[in-house]
Amino acid sequence: GAVVSQHPSRVICKSGTSVKIECRSLDFQATTMFWYRQFPKKSLMLMATSNEGSKATYEQGVEKDKFLINHASLTLSTLTVTSAHPEDSSFYICSARDNVPRGDGLNQPQHFGDGTRLSIL
């Protein structure tokens, strides 16, 4: 259970192109999803929190007009990198957390997709 699917897994495109990445929770519903960015041999950095039916919350320093987030349903969030440039090349990873509370009193953990490797030429 708790499978998160991310698509595409890899994108190579020219500078100036806009790229859309999809994040789906396959077997659970998620009011909240998260988008992270990871550079080679580095840790994950939270970019934004995606909320179903409302605007995303962006972390400090993340341009909301550059990274458009849409969370139109309880199982799908999308991240669009607009007018991508080489400095946007990175590994983008989404996560989702099940809405259903756990029975043991702990938080529902975030489950991650397998990431999208974006390369801008």
Place this chain on the structure above:
Amino acid sequence: GESVGLHLPTLSVQEGDNSIINCAYSNSASDYFIWYKQESGKGPQFIIDIRSNMDKRQGQRVTVLLNKTVKHLSLQIAATQPGDSAVYFCAENRAGGGADGLTFGKGTHLIIQP
């Protein structure tokens, strides 16, 4: 600066031995901590978690220990196997019921020697 960090970037252990991966955090308001395993080219995989009102939780071959006094978190893996080779991240959830995203530590690369 970062509120979660790791003591060692690489840890090498013999197959079958136990391993301990350490993590220090600085945000005393954090109330939930998670360990993730990340294999090359993949997303992080949930291993085990713990709340701030606990000091120990056990799973299958894994144990997480939390010492709030010194803000220290550790992951113990028993009887390591080749498949345990990966980068391990600790992560903390900012206090607030789990609605916020996670702050990740730098990661420890665990290498299992045959």
